[in-house]
Amino acid sequence: MKTVKILIALVLAVCAVTVIYFAQSAKDSLPGLLETMDAQQLAAQDDKMLKARDRVTDALEEGDREKTLRNLTRYLDGFSDKLTFSDGVNRELMLFKNYPVLTAGSIFLLAIALALVVYALDKGKKFKKLALPLVLIAALYCGIYIVENITGVNSMLMTVLKKGAIYALIAVSMNLLNGFTGLFSLGQAGFMLIGAYAYAILSIPVENRAQVYQYYAGGLIQFSLPPLLSIVIAGLAAAFFAFLIGLPVLRLKSDYLAIATLGFAEIIRAVFQYEGLGPITNGSNLLRRFTVFSTALYPFAIAGVCIALITLLIHSTYGRAFKAIRDDEVAAEAMGINLFAHKQLAFVISSFFAGVGGALLAMYQTTVQAAAFTSAMTYEILLIVVIGGMGSISGSVIASFLFVAASEWWLRFLDNETMIGSFQVPLLRSGFRMVAFSAVIMAVVLFYRKGIMGDKEFSLARMIGWTRHRKEAHDER
């Protein structure tokens, strides 16, 4: 039995590698294909056709795949009667259009093969704890990659997914404080602001600085750092500020802490808008033209790693200490937990990840302005945490995607005046979306206080167990 499984895995792996090989070889095939299709050199005589073809090659040289495919389709549709298509050409075209999807699919197959090998060698714990999650994560990332290549990088779906991933990281970082350590902090927007600004300031390419800092003669900083390094520094900057703020503020209790952190966020916003700091922060004006990500995998990868780190932290001894503080401060202190040190630790770590989230948000928005990081932003994130469930990481993640998708996409139809026949649907006009949305949130807060996940985590093992349990119960009946 074992050998069969390993054999199947081997076959899968071989298939996958073959497909990857072909897919990658199709990557650069387009210029040659264009030549082959236009065997009679008709384009040279037809201005319109030549122009359409040049658009394809121009977009290809720019490296803009979405544009290339769009122009290619127009070229093929518009001049199909003048082009020659052989079976070989058609196959190559298909390969060129789909090679990213094929590659992603093959990687997924490889992951399955790996899981199969692990399963064959050890059915029990390792499979559940290691192989299965690995396959799922690989599936998730492959899925994102495939969807991105089908719908285009900037489609609404991808836009929402990107923002959802970023908000997920920020919500989890807030949950670490509010849900796991029981510190009611409302300063998240301030730390995001620090992260976003630190990232933007450090990563604007030198040649763009004169234009961005137009009122400040190109600004003070005349170097730029690579994006990943900038993101880490953004997180560290937020963590450093959190450390300083935490020294006085963390001695306060519950709602006093909330209002003090809220106040700090406002102060940070004012400082970053101060004209005197203009050569560094560009005053209150937009920061833009910094390096941004071009694929949704980037925010997903960074948010994924960060959330994994937070999860590890929560399952460590520190995490247990945090929960003890949340459940009963006095008892926790009596057990020998250093209250202040642990609170400070949670606060600094949470702010680090909020800063990283802020940097990602800056990349997502492509512009940054301090004025946007208001307390309303913190409230939004707090509501996400509540909807997902205080003290549930998976809850926060799920709620982030739901929140972003609902507020920016699914409910948008509520903003449009709609006619069904000649009947005008009442209430629907600009602004109704947010009313409906906030009413739903109120309902969750009042009647569904535990949120989506309560303080539990999403767990495959439990889900499998649950369905099995249901089935057994059903069978008994």
Add this chain to the structure above:
Amino acid sequence: MKKLTALFLALMLLLPVIALGEEYAGEIVIGIYEPASGPNGAGGKQETLGIYYANHLAPTVELSDGVYKIRLEEVDNQSSNDKAPTAARTLVDAGASIVLGSYGSGVSIAAADIFDAAGVVAIGISCTNPQVTIGNPLYYRICYLDPFQGTVLANFAMDEFTAKKAYTLAQLGNDYDVGLAYYFTEAFKGKGGEVNGETFPLGTSDFTAYLTSAVNAGAEVIFSPTSTEFASQIITQAAANGIKIPILAGDTWDSSVILDAAKGTDMSVSVSTFFDEGDTSSAAADFVKGFKEWLNANPDKLANNGGNDIVAAVSALGYDGYMVALEALKLADSGEREDIAEIMADVTFNGVTGAIVFGENGDAVRDQAFIKKSNNETGAWEFVKVQSVSE
């Protein structure tokens, strides 16, 4: 009964198809990227009205392969830079061939990357900050720019009020305000004047402290290029506190909101703008007459214009913006984004706000601005002069 209902519903679904008819070769979408809410909502609505009026006059465009119907797709960018990306994205997804807007420079800058990535040409209607078009090859603009407007107003302040000391008041983080104040300051100082400047955060409602600072600084003219929401506060509070320093502002203040605020007070309010309602050239006169009739025929539209039929300059610009878009469609002879992008720089149009020719960076070449002053008895604008830079 059920069958009847089903039949009825089916007919309802068919209705739009029938209504469209077969006389059109197809449909071309023009996106309207304007604020309908937030601090710039009032101005955005007036600009949108101009676009709709133009669409009312010219609902179709004739290309070589037939007549196309124009469908306007509107999205509210809420005057907010962080809401701009998804709003812009909505227009791109709706299949807009070309986009008009926005009122307010910040939202335009924030959306430029989205339009650029999708290959959509955007025509800025009244966003005057230079950064909108610099480095954004697909962003064009039909109005004049802040360096020009700031200089014009600085010249006017010196000529008309013989002012040597000025005070500027701008909203923190608003690219339009801060930019215009910057260029005004540069020009005013360049001519030997002295300038004190302050900024206020969004949500400010108490301007008395700022106005007092202006008095204490000995300012002879206040320059406050803010959005209309703050404008009326500034005027009423200045009047209530007996501050009689003349107030100067840019194109945003060319709005009936300002006239209402200044009416009955003894404040002197002057603005520079793109268009003068009293312009007697035939194109402009026709536009004013037609637009007023169109507004008065519909109470909703009248309400969006601020409850009266005073023609705002941005409505005239909105009208021109739509017409420029139609010219672009005709010149490209296509509704395809790439085709439009290719020919956009060559589009010219003789609009109600003057001739529009795109020059450097895709900015329209403009060399004069209209200066108007509020008449506080009649509550209307009075034409003062045409001011250009070289004086």
Add this chain to the structure above:
Amino acid sequence: MGAEDFGPHFSKGTSMSDFISANLPYLLAGISVGGQYALIAIGYTMVYGILRLINFAHGDIFTVAAYCMVYMNATLPLYLSLPLTIILTVLLGFSVERIAYKPLRSAPRMSIMISAIGVSYLLQNLMWYITGGLAKQYPTLPFISNPVSIYTATTKMVTLVTPVLTLVLVVALVQLINHTKVGMAMRAVSKDFETSKLMGIKINKVISVTFIIGSFLAAVGSMLYFSNYTAVTPTAGAMPGLKAFVAAVFGGIGSIPGAVIGAFIIGIAENIIKALGLTSFSDAFTFALLIIILIFKPTGLFGEPQQEKV
């Protein structure tokens, strides 16, 4: 715009009278806005004293009052719109408590606060929807909108009316709390929630009365505030609300005279900051003040020390 443009604007004058005439408007604006903050702050401090809840929606109730006035004044005469505005605002405050806070009475404190944030979010979005997001002009009220000159400064009557009216209302309120049965019940509940329940005090009634008084004062405050600063937007009340809360903490939460004095101090200090030319910090300053007071004297100026029970 370089930093050199932002010098201090006050004390430009050489003589004493110059100094006063240059700086009197700042002081007047400070006193007037301070009085308006005070009226909002009382609502915060009373609710906090009893429920230990920062009622984040209070600032929005203040804004709703302004919108009520705007819409009703368009159709109704003043003698109807004025009382109706107050009644509607009070009703709103009452129902917010009943719908959003009462069901959570036994829940953790964080839940009620989140509910308050939710209500604030809902009210703001609702106002946005109804008004279309555009600023509305507040109606001119007779008498208090009239101009008046004091020494060398001109201002609106409301600047003078506000501190007087604030003081009258506060004295009346203190009388109510100290000398009536319901006032005694309020004091009892804020001292010890559980015990007063056992003593037969109808907690829900007392809490409702608190919210009614708070909303009433917010409605009056809104009339004064918006007569001065006439543009009403859905978020117009958020910042005054937060500042009023800071004032309440500053004065010692639970203490009504404390809230009033705190509000006046914050109103005046904020205008001095503006006079110094540090305008971008006028809001931040309020919060800095809050944090300093929280760290060095958490009970505020007049607050009673509270023992956290295990």
